[in-house]
Amino acid sequence: MTEFHSGFVCLVGRPNTGKSTLTNALVGAKVAITSNRPQTTRHTIRGIVHRENFQIILVDTPGLHRPRTLLGKRLNDLVRDTYSEVDVIGMCVPADEPIGPGDRWIYQQLRDVAPRTPLVVLVTKIDKVSKDRVIAQLASVAEEFGEQAAEIVPVSATTGEQVDVVIDVLAAKLPPGPAFYPDGELTDEPEETLMAEFIREAALEGVRDELPHSLAVVIEDVEERPGRAEDQALVDVHAIIYVERDSQKGIVIGKGGSRLREVGASARGQIEKLLGSKVYLDLRVKVAKNWQRDPKQLGRLGF
Structure with a gap:
């Protein structure tokens, strides 16, 4: 019988390099929110990849960046x-x-903090460029980070090309060990965290640049509506979207509440x-x- 392998895999990179989309593609379900806005992810979300001989627990982190606020510093510490x-x-x-100073800075951080941890460089978004451009980028990555x-x-997380190869490469680097999670479980995030993230993702969709980092969501209350038949169950979810300025409040609400x-x-x-329910x-x-x-406010909003 083949030995079972299991372990934790962390995806890192500058903001907006496709980490959350790749997490979802590897797990085969939506466990991390995605957005074309940098720094969308604020929690380490674990996605779980189950196979017969191994289990990969994916830790999706906020993108590493040079911090400008206390929130930015806390996100970097988390990573x-x-x-x-x-x-x-x-x-x-x-x-x-092109590979830039941000990529080199992250690579240096990895060498400093975790020099002995196996590093796999994933060249993402290959569906967006020609084959020649992919080959050129692979050569640049080998030159910069190959050591x-x-x-x-x-x-490509979007088309699924090479996703299975990535899973096999990551699994081959895991130590022998037991399955940490039961088969069929895709994430260990509490439901309320995921709900808040879904709301934040929807609120960021298509919004102009003044908003992204100024938005936090807190789930106040979740309860099943009493007195309803089992096949007509309804869950009431009450949530607050926090912004930093009155002008941003207007953007989120939109004209006449349309947005x-x-x-x-x-x-x-x-x-x-x-939730599997209305x-x-x-x-x-x-x-x-x-x-x-x-x-104080960062703590209250879950950071």
Whole structure:
């Protein structure tokens, strides 16, 4: 009988290099929120890949960046703590952008914090460029990071190309060990965390640049509506979207509440899938002035 292998794999990279999309593709389900806005992920979300002979627990971290606020510093500390304790690190470098100072800075951090942890460089978003461009990027990655990298693998999380190869490469680097989670479990995140993330993703969709980092969501209350038949169960979810300024509140709500209704409809669909039940979603928007720079407010909002 083949020996079972298991372990933790951390995906790192600059913001917006496709880490969350890749996490979802590897797990085969939506466990990490995705957005074309950098720094969308704020929690280490674990996705679990089950196979007959191995189990990969994926830790999706916020993108590493040079911090400008207290929130930014806390997110970076979270990433460092994570990748000093994992079995394999997957560093994401997109195929459609040249390697830059940000990639080199992250690579240096990895060498400093986890020099002995196996490093796999994942060249993401290969569906966005020509084959020649992918080959050129692989050569650049080998030149820049090849000294430390155990493997370099091109992948497209969007089309699924090479996703199985990435799974096999990561699994081959895991130590022997038991399954940490029962088969069929895809994430160990609490449902409320996922609900808040779905709402935040919907609120960020298509919004202009002044908003992304100023938005936090807190789930206030989740309860099943009493007195309903079992086949007509309804879950009431009450959530607050926090922004930093009054002008941002107007953007989230939209003219006559139109934008907030869109956010509610989009997030409700995701939450219903998660809970397997009809959901009534009550969303309110509040201003918490400069919450990203205030330790007390950061703590209250879950950071």
